[in-house]
Amino acid sequence: MKKYLLLLILAIPVLAVSQPKYLSVESKILNQKRNIKIQLPRNYSYNTKKSYPVVYVLDGDYLFEPVAGNVDYYSYWEDIPEAIVVGINQNGLRLDDTTYDQSSYLPVDGGANFFEFLGMELMPLIDEEYRTAKFSIAIGHDLTANFINYYLFKENPLFKGYINLSPDYAPEMHDRIFNILETSQEKIWYYIATGTQDVGKLRTDITKLNTRLSGLNNDLVNYYYDDFEGQNHYNLVGNAIPSSLEQIFSVYRPITQYDYKKLRENEKITEYCNFLENKYKEIQDLYGLSIKVRPNDILGISNIIIEKEKWEQLKDLSKVAEREHGETMLGNYLMGYYYEQEGKPKKALKEYQAAYSKEKIAFLNQDFMIEKMDQIKADFGE
Template sequence: MKKTILLLCSLIASSQLGFSQVEYKVLESEKLQTKRQLKIQLPRNYKSNVKKSYPLVLVFDGDYLFEPVAGNVDYYSYWEDMPEALVVGINQSKTRMDDTKYDLENYLPVDQGADFFEFIGEELLPLLEKNYRISNFRIVVGHDLTANLMNYYLLKENPIFDGYINLSADYTDVIKNNLPGILSKSKEKIWYYIATGTDDADLLKESNLQMINSLKEIENEKLYFYDDNFEEATHYSLVGRAIPKAIEDIFSVYRPITSKDYQEKVLKTKGTFYNYLVDKYEVIQKLYELDIKIRVSDFMTISSAIEKKKEFEQYEDLGKLAQKEHPESMIGSYFLARYNEELGKPKRALKEYQEAFSLNEASYLTKDMMIEKINSLKADLGL
């Protein structure tokens, strides 16, 4: 049977750019000998950014989890608190019990549970890789039974996911007994999130809290572990609170420099402000395998630190980096102008301000501001 994806309909026409696009598709599976319904949300401007690849967020229980996950991914990526990502949901309303079936003696996937487990890695992911521009950073999301299922991928030698968002996972004994040891020895970076609630089902809450306590004891720099026990949250209401929290935790390094980061990290850095900025984006590249331009907002935050501490010599390297990252913007020339101005080179500063005037405005830097700087320096120089 030939593996194919049939397009049923598109919620938003592909010609509309700047909006998330949701497609409904059907995958005919050889492994399952049946068809499976998928929901796929494309990142904003996916059609126009033809060379860009995106992280994948795979959502089990797509019938009810896809929309809250996709909505939060779109929202957080819009504000650059996470990278744009492709979100794929698998509808399981009629099949989840069979999809998550395991042997009652060894607790390993069995029958359709085993087939579904293999379907994800052997059919679905290769097909998504073939048809969409997916990067190597991949997250999976599940709720109770499906959350337990996705943990079996961590029992494999080479897990196919990097991030695991467990929403009140219904852990089997084999996961309880083996997961802490596996994560403690992992040589690959793993992001692992657990959520439960004070009003969650008693057995699930107890199981999740035990897992949280076990994983908190792990000392492995490759493991990024996060957890929440939401007050007065039930088995179902915790989902709405956990999804955005998990995204914030997993992508905490990715987001722009916050006011808290500025006060507690940037101003207190032991190195230069320039190195703090460069190191931040090197970490983003290494952690998430994403190569992104340094944000204009982060350049301006570092500029604020330089001005506050009066370490104007740092503007030289920062200006050159800004010119490389954003050659069309005036920020690089402005930083070099400030460097020359404060280090007693007014003629050179004047030239840089004039160059900045010819480029695009950015943040609070405007052409009117550059004219004021130019006129002020000309007056000082008697020109």
């Protein structure tokens, strides 16, 4: 019994969620130390060539844990990419950190210092210490949600994504945000959340801005808005964090059953292999992430191709599978299926024989390949 208990204890760390690191960062700009929390992806130490987006969480003393938990959960299911989460604790300091001038409504005094600390000290430190991709997101709540927008006004914005949780916008912020988003030459993801029981003044202001931003005419800007029924200023956060992450990374997620249904019904899309390749190219272009085409996405697209009897596209798809997962049976299986439909049993048999010696994947295994080979011999006498 003790032996089995020891094995169980030894296995637990492998399955556990990555534990956050707690750092005390000495800031020359702030002339003080700041407490930082960092959560790395579960397999960060093993995937030594992989880079990760970074999510910067203001109000990290209470927002870090829900953001880090959601990032870990949704990335586990591949709905969003694995990411590094960095939380800046501001307990007792947030009013000073978010100070803005009462005439220009731009950061001043402690706000100006905190602005420089995050952009000129903390972000370079994270980029130096960890493998970061060129895609970062800022998250804030009420005052800190207003504050993250100041980075949007830089000539080269530091963040690609802005998650505003019940923002308490400064005066003139509506005009500034709209003008920046309307004229942006860079891809930007902009999210706002409120709730039907949010603070009245904030909700009124947020809904006015939403009306205006809904009229944006810039294809480079992805704008999202949630108004959560029955949620107040604090509990809307629990709904907004996963919603914002899912929407910002909607292109990244695997192709869902709903996506397949829409794809089948879309008469404008007829080149299904190209559709798949373009999806992964878009992931690279949008998020700076180079990932292999998922096997389930390949199999899902193959089902549509087979249903539509686009056999040449199945041949093209088999090449994608071989390129991305050449160690598995997938590419040979698809090529074998293609040859079967083309009435070339000898070539199909050769592909299934080649697949037999490779790694199994999904429903494809040695038994399945034997069945395919036996079927060809029975049907064609090969």
